[in-house]
Amino acid sequence: MAKPAKQEFVQHITPRNENFSQWYTDVVLQTDLMDYTPVRGAIAMKPYGNRIWELIRESLDKRFTETGHENVSLPMLIPESLLLKEAEHVEGFAPEVAWVTQGGNEVLAERLAVRPTSETMFCTMFAKWVHSWRDLPMKYNQWCSVMRWEKTTRPFLRTSEFWWQEGHTVHATAEEAQEETLLMLEIYRELCEDVLAIPVFSGLKSEKEKFAGARATYSVEAMMQDGKALQAGTTHNFGTNFAIPFEIKYLSKDGDLKYCHETSWGVSTRLIGAVIMTHGDERGLKLPPRVAPFQAVILPIAAHKGGVMEHCEKALDQIKAAGIRVKLDDRDNVSSGWKFNEWELKGVPLRLEIGPRDIENDVATYMRRDTFEKGTLPLENLAEEVKKLLDEIQENMFAQALAFREAHTKNVYSFEELNEQVQGGYAKTMWCGSLECEENIKEQTGATSRNMPFDQTPIGDKCVCCGEKAQKVMYFSKAY
Amino acid sequence: MAKPAKQEFVQHITPRNENFSQWYTDVVLQTDLMDYTPVRGAIAMKPYGNRIWELIRESLDKRFTETGHENVSLPMLIPESLLLKEAEHVEGFAPEVAWVTQGGNEVLAERLAVRPTSETMFCTMFAKWVHSWRDLPMKYNQWCSVMRWEKTTRPFLRTSEFWWQEGHTVHATAEEAQEETLLMLEIYRELCEDVLAIPVFSGLKSEKEKFAGARATYSVEAMMQDGKALQAGTTHNFGTNFAIPFEIKYLSKDGDLKYCHETSWGVSTRLIGAVIMTHGDERGLKLPPRVAPFQAVILPIAAHKGGVMEHCEKALDQIKAAGIRVKLDDRDNVSSGWKFNEWELKGVPLRLEIGPRDIENDVATYMRRDTFEKGTLPLENLAEEVKKLLDEIQENMFAQALAFREAHTKNVYSFEELNEQVQGGYAKTMWCGSLECEENIKEQTGATSRNMPFDQTPIGDKCVCCGEKAQKVMYFSKAY
Numbered sequence: 006m007a008k009p010a011k012q013e014f015v016q017h018i019t020p021r022n023e024n025f026s027q028w029y030t031d032v033v034l035q036t037d038l039m040d041y042t043p044v045r046g047a048i049a050m051k052p053y054g055n056r057i058w059e060l061i062r063e064s065l066d067k068r069f070t071e072t073g074h075e076n077v078s079l080p081m082l083i084p085e086s087l088l089l090k091e092a093e094h095v096e097g098f099a100p101e102v103a104w105v106t107q108g109g110n111e112v113l114a115e116r117l118a119v120r121p122t123s124e125t126m127f128c129t130m131f132a133k134w135v136h137s138w139r140d141l142p143m144k145y146n147q148w149c150s151v152m153r154w155e156k157t158t159r160p161f162l163r164t165s166e167f168w169w170q171e172g173h174t175v176h177a178t179a180e181e182a183q184e185e186t187l188l189m190l191e192i193y194r195e196l197c198e199d200v201l202a203i204p205v206f207s208g209l210k211s212e213k214e215k216f217a218g219a220r221a222t223y224s225v226e227a228m229m230q231d232g233k234a235l236q237a238g239t240t241h242n243f244g245t246n247f248a249i250p251f252e253i254k255y256l257s258k259d260g261d262l263k264y265c266h267e268t269s270w271g272v273s274t275r276l277i278g279a280v281i282m283t284h285g286d287e288r289g290l291k292l293p294p295r296v297a298p299f300q301a302v303i304l305p306i307a308a309h310k311g312g313v314m315e316h317c318e319k320a321l322d323q324i325k326a327a328g329i330r331v332k333l334d335d336r337d338n339v340s341s342g343w344k345f346n347e348w349e350l351k352g353v354p355l356r357l358e359i360g361p362r363d364i365e366n367d368v369a370t371y372m373r374r375d376t377f378e379k380g381t382l383p384l385e386n387l388a389e390e391v392k393k394l395l396d397e398i399q400e401n402m403f404a405q406a407l408a409f410r411e412a413h414t415k416n417v418y419s420f421e422e423l424n425e426q427v428q429g430g431y432a433k434t435m436w437c438g439s440l441e442c443e444e445n446i447k448e449q450t451g452a453t454s455r456n457m458p459f460d461q462t463p464i465g466d467k468c469v470c471c472g473e474k475a476q477k478v479m480y481f482s483k484a485y
Numbered sequence: 486m487a488k489p490a491k492q493e494f495v496q497h498i499t500p501r502n503e504n505f506s507q508w509y510t511d512v513v514l515q516t517d518l519m520d521y522t523p524v525r526g527a528i529a530m531k532p533y534g535n536r537i538w539e540l541i542r543e544s545l546d547k548r549f550t551e552t553g554h555e556n557v558s559l560p561m562l563i564p565e566s567l568l569l570k571e572a573e574h575v576e577g578f579a580p581e582v583a584w585v586t587q588g589g590n591e592v593l594a595e596r597l598a599v600r601p602t603s604e605t606m607f608c609t610m611f612a613k614w615v616h617s618w619r620d621l622p623m624k625y626n627q628w629c630s631v632m633r634w635e636k637t638t639r640p641f642l643r644t645s646e647f648w649w650q651e652g653h654t655v656h657a658t659a660e661e662a663q664e665e666t667l668l669m670l671e672i673y674r675e676l677c678e679d680v681l682a683i684p685v686f687s688g689l690k691s692e693k694e695k696f697a698g699a700r701a702t703y704s705v706e707a708m709m710q711d712g713k714a715l716q717a718g719t720t721h722n723f724g725t726n727f728a729i730p731f732e733i734k735y736l737s738k739d740g741d742l743k744y745c746h747e748t749s750w751g752v753s754t755r756l757i758g759a760v761i762m763t764h765g766d767e768r769g770l771k772l773p774p775r776v777a778p779f780q781a782v783i784l785p786i787a788a789h790k791g792g793v794m795e796h797c798e799k800a801l802d803q804i805k806a807a808g809i810r811v812k813l814d815d816r817d818n819v820s821s822g823w824k825f826n827e828w829e830l831k832g833v834p835l836r837l838e839i840g841p842r843d844i845e846n847d848v849a850t851y852m853r854r855d856t857f858e859k860g861t862l863p864l865e866n867l868a869e870e871v872k873k874l875l876d877e878i879q880e881n882m883f884a885q886a887l888a889f890r891e892a893h894t895k896n897v898y899s900f901e902e903l904n905e906q907v908q909g910g911y912a913k914t915m916w917c918g919s920l921e922c923e924e925n926i927k928e929q930t931g932a933t934s935r936n937m938p939f940d941q942t943p944i945g946d947k948c949v950c951c952g953e954k955a956q957k958v959m960y961f962s963k964a965y
Contacts, residue, residue: 040610043567044560044597045588049610052555052625059556075532076539080524080646081561081599081630082583087523100589103562105599107584108525108634108645117524119561119585119599130520130529139818145532150561150629154588165588166560338619 020287025231032281033160036290036351046158046165050274053351054161056298057277058168062148064200064295065170065272068192074144074172079126081149082117087125090250094124097217101153103165119152124218124243124269127173128251135265137256138177142185146172161278162235162485169273175265177255179244182266186242189270190223193238201276202293202402203227203283204410205237206431206480208456213443216269220244226455226480228410229282232429234455234484237279240270278485283406290352291374293402294395299332301391302353303369304344306360308335317359320369320387327388329395349374354398355391357382375402416464420449423469423481427452431482435475437468445470446481455480500767505711512761513640516770516831526638526645530754533831534641536778537757538648542628544680544775545650545752548672554624554652559606561629562597567605570730574604577697581633583645599632604698604723604749607653608731615745617736618657622665626652641758642715642965649753655745657735659724662746666722669750670703673718681756682773682883683707683763684890685717686911686960688936693923696749700724706935706960708890709762712909714935714964717759720750758965763886770832771854773882774875779812781871782833783849784824786840788815797839800849800867807868809875829854834878835871837862855882896944900929903949903961907932911962915955917948925950926961935960 017035019027033039038054050058066076082105088095098121105117120126127145135143150168158164172189176182190207197203205225215222219241227237245264247253253265284291294300301324305317317333324331332353334344341358348356358370368381375398382390413430417423426432427450436442436454443454446469461478468475497515499507513519518534530538546556562585568575578601585597600606607625615623630648638644652669656662670687677683685705695702699721707717725744727733733745764771774780781804785797797813804811812833814824821838828836838850848861855878862870893910897903906912907930916922916934923934926949941958948955 040613042560042606043564043609044562047560047562049560050558052557055557056555058558075536077532077535078530078538078630078648080522080527080529081632082524082527082646084523102589103585103597104587105583106586107596109580109582111634116587117583126522129523133520150558152561154591166562168558 018287018289021230021285028285029278029282030160032285032289038277039160041160044165046155048160048164048166050168053298054277057280057292057296058274060296060298061196061200061272061276062170065192065196068195069146069172072144072188072192073142074146074174077145077147078149079123079130079147081120083120083123083126085116085118087129088118090125090128091218091247094218094247098122098153101155103152103154120149121151121153122269122271123147123149123151123171123173124247125251127269128247128253128267131173131175131265131267132251132253135175135253135255138258141177141255141265142174142181144172144174144185146170159278161274161281164274167274169271171271172269174268175248175253176267177257177263177265179266182242182244182268185268186221186223186240186270189240189268190225190238193225193240193270193272196272197225197227197237197276197279198403200293200295201280201283202295202399202406203237203279204403204407206456206458208458208480210239210456211443211454211479213440214454216241218243218246220246224456227279227283228413228431228482229279229485230285230409231282232413232431232482234431234480234482235275235279235282236455236484237276238270238272241268243267243269284402285352288346289350291402292352292354294354294399297352297354298330299351299353300329300395301331301355301357302348303331303333303357303359304341304348305333305335306341306358306363308337310361312364313360316364316384320357320359320384323388324391327392329388329391331391355394357391373398375405417469418465420469423452424450427482431455431480433464433478433480434469435463435465435467436477436479437471437473438476439468439471442468442470450481452481452483455482455484498767498769501710501765508765509758509762510640512765512769518757519640521640524645526635528640528644528646530648533778534757537760537772537776538754540776540778541676541680541752541756542650545672545676548675549626549652552624552668552672553622554626554654557625557627558629559603559610559627561600563600563603563606565596565598567609568598570605570608571698571727574698574727578602578633581635583632583634600629601631601633602749602751603627603629603631603651604653604727605731607749608727608733608747611653611655611745611747612731612733615655615733615735618738621657621735621745622654622661624652624654624665626650639758641754641761644754647754649751651751652749654748655728655733656747657737657743657745659746662722662724662748666701666703666720666748666750669720669748670705670718673705673720673750673752676752677705677707677717677756677759678883680773680775681760681763682775682879682886683717683759684883684887686936686938688938688960690719690936691923691934691959693920694934696721698723698726700726704936707759707763708893708911708962709759709965710765710889711762712893712911712962714911714960714962715755715759715762716935716964717756718750718752721748723747723749764882765832768826769830771882772832772834774834774879777832777834778810779831779833780809780875781811781835781837782828783811783813783837783839784821784828785813785815786821786838786843788817790841792844793840796844796864800837800839800864803868804871807872809868809871811871835874837871839864853878855885897949898945900949903932904930907962911935911960913938913944913958913960914949915943915945915947916957916959917951917953918956919948919951922948922950930961932961932963935962935964
């Protein structure tokens with residue numbers, strides 16, 4: 006096999022400003038995150054993509070446990086009669102349900118939905134499990150895949166099957182349910198900002214955009230490099246909307262039978278798409294250290310020369326012992342240039358090179374993926390220095406993404422300004438709160454309402470669309 | 486709520502020797518491991534059961550990674566045409582497949598199976614992913630649930646949906662595939678014996694009992710307390726059985742296009758059933774420390790007395806800091822007697838009590854769940870002593886289970902002896918290797934062949950059934 010030229014590895018990535026959508030597809034396919042399958046719209050997560058999801062899972066599970074949640078596993082098939090119990094919910098999901106109608110050789114009396122989401126199954130079980138106030142709150146989560154029969158699909162962003170976690174909780178009071186809804190939103194903000202290095206706007210969804218069956222839906226909204234929004238996570242307060250049809254009641258301390266208040270919340274493998282589109286560039290992926298399958302890669306330079314492999318292996322052991330995910334690329338069938346390109350493409354945050362000259366100077370040469378900056382690190386203190394650099398990279402990636410979002414977010418005061426701004430960013434504006442204006446904006450600009458920030462300090466007094474009295478501060482933008 | 490009498494908690498557990506099957510059901514339901522759901526034969530894993538499965542997963546994932554395997558996630562729906570590609574395979578699984586026939590409002594042109602196992606999907610992807618010898622071996626695993634439309638179901642042992650891991654690997658040579666098949670069998674043995682404290686027999690399945698589509702199936706077989714076998718894990722060597730119909734070929738070093746050799750292997754939530762039936766008793770569950778959600782529980786005695794809660798919390802922090810899963814049960818609405826019974830029922834390996842007298846003596850009082858032995862541990866060195874005791878409990882539980890199995894395993898030399906032995910244990914015997922004898926034995930004794938030990942030192946020269954020349958040493962027993 007001939008050694009390919011240095012450029013070959015990345016030459017097929019379309020520039021972002023030329024065709025962002027094609028750039029995304031190029032990056033996803035070339036970095037071995039996933040592959041298409043023979044099932045319409047369903048992807049296979051390959052080890053590299055799957056590992057990112059596992060790291061997100063570990064990160065969230067820790068936070069879920071710390072806040073008193075427990076994992077469970079509920080059935081993937083849901084009888085149609087359960088789905089039908091909450092009217093808005095079934096209306097929202099029925100068009101995209103995959104139905105099991107046969108089991109073995111038998112035609113089923115009742116169709117079973119491959120879960121598109123599990124509110125109805127959780128509610129059915131909660132009705133069995135909740136008896137008295139002592140059972141509350143009940144705070145469960147499950148990791149699974151769900152199925153939505155989508156017409157158009159894109160890897161990670163919209164697929165017929167995707168992987169997610171869905172939290173479902175039951176509370177005695179409306180106040181507690183609201184507290185939980187906001188707590189989980191904050192955990193999602195933390196995940197996005199502190200782990201994925203993606204700045205997000207937290208806020209309340211409009212009535213039009215809320216989850217089917219919810220009283221209120223909150224979201225964290227990220228901005229991709231084409232200026233479009235991506236809803237990165239949502240939390241829902243159901244009030245008693247499901248508790249009433251599913252008869253989830255508890256005996257209160259006073260001996261009264263009362264309806265429970267519920268929440269649900271989820272993030273999905275969509276987040277992998279968000280990471281790609283927030284940080285990636287013409288060289289490929291750029292992974293934040295905290296979710297990078299390999300945080301650093303060690304490349305031996307002139308590996309055949311005395312001492313090089315020994316030093317590389319020693320460095321590997323030291324860095325590994327410090328709890329850093331590191332790989333020694335000791336392949337001898339590709340050139341160093343090939344390896345440079347490959348690990349850049351795969352977005353590994355830190356590259357370390359160790360060759361004869363480095364050894365002479367007791368250093369490793371590094372290159373940061375976020376800035377392409379090069380330098381050296383003392384070998385004797387390598388693990389600690391690598392750790393510091395990874396923290397710096399993590400922070401810098403967040404700062405870069407934040408600067409981008411700030412440069413692409415603007416207060417707008419007229420429909421024309423709105424229309425211009427949403428062609429490549431977020432418009433923060435005043436809105437009368439009517440569905441009519443929301444739909445008009447969507448129709449005429451292609452932008453949807455994203456969310457209403459908690460800080461509702463008005464920036465004007467007239468609705469950007471109808472000019473009537475404004476009620477709400479709202480972010481609008483085009484969205485994935 | 487009135488405080489229940491001490492006995493109430495466990496009074497409904499049927500004695501094992503009276504009705505083992507009812508004992509199992511009682512224990513499963515009373516320990517909050519799972520619950521039934523509205524979907525036929527599908528259970529919900531509640532936090533306590535789900536956590537055991539997570540601990541098994543962590544334990545295996547570590548071993549899979551150490552032996553060079555990577556996790557992936559493949560689609561849950563498999564087009565019928567893929568299932569049809571390997572004749573024996575489809576014959577084995579078709580009768581128990583759940584079929585998706587509708588997506589949204591559209592009737593599908595081709596039915597999709599909810600995966601009963603994923604050989605056909607993995608093979609489809611491997612055919613895309615494997616090109617040259619440099620891609621091999623490719624060693625993947627996935628954690629997911631699978632669906633088999635079973636007629637009779639029992640919690641954990643046989644359910645329509647269950648959770649498992651399925652490893653799928655591709656190799657260049659038959660030798661490597663065989664090596665992998667045996668390596669994974671050894672990892673399963675290690676999991677059963679070192680983690681679950683369940684002794685197992687490793688060996689080769691008969692032609693009749695092997696996996697649909699495999700060249701050879703190996704298993705680890707455990708013995709339950711009713712003397713019946715439970716197949717705890719299987720590994721399969723497919724040879725080129727799937728590689729040929731799925732056209733999985735690689736370019737060898739010599740430039741030839743060759744078929745690949747494959748393996749698959751899996752264990753499931755069935756293992757939770759095995760833990761229950763290997764270790765449980767009339768007081769309920771008895772969990773081996775390495776998979777116990779709580780390895781120790783701390784109970785304050787006379788919690789209102791000065792210093793008791795402080796000492797309990799200090800003990801909690803110390804034990805937690807040592808990486809031990811520990812819970813402080815500080816409920817004030819149930820008696821200590823109630824708590825004793827509850828944690829015994831739930832199988833927590835070690836109970837620690839701290840009351841005024843203990844504090845006076847600078848000790849905690851303990852009770853081991855495996856032996857009901859009581860004693861004291863010095864408070865100043867508590868975490869270390871707890872750790873030691875947990876190791877002892879783990880070892881003792883294995884030793885007890887091993888002694889039970891040895892007492893219920895016998896060499897048999899005649900059909901009468903065989904018939905008697907398999908009423909409550911394993912019969913090790915000589916077998917001619919014919920399907921006819923295997924079927925005769927099953928029909929007349931209810932026992933099936935379990936596996937052929939690697940040590941094939943003959944214990945006789947005649948088949949226990951037909952009296953013809955014996956070929957194989959085989960274990961027979963009734964089985965789950």
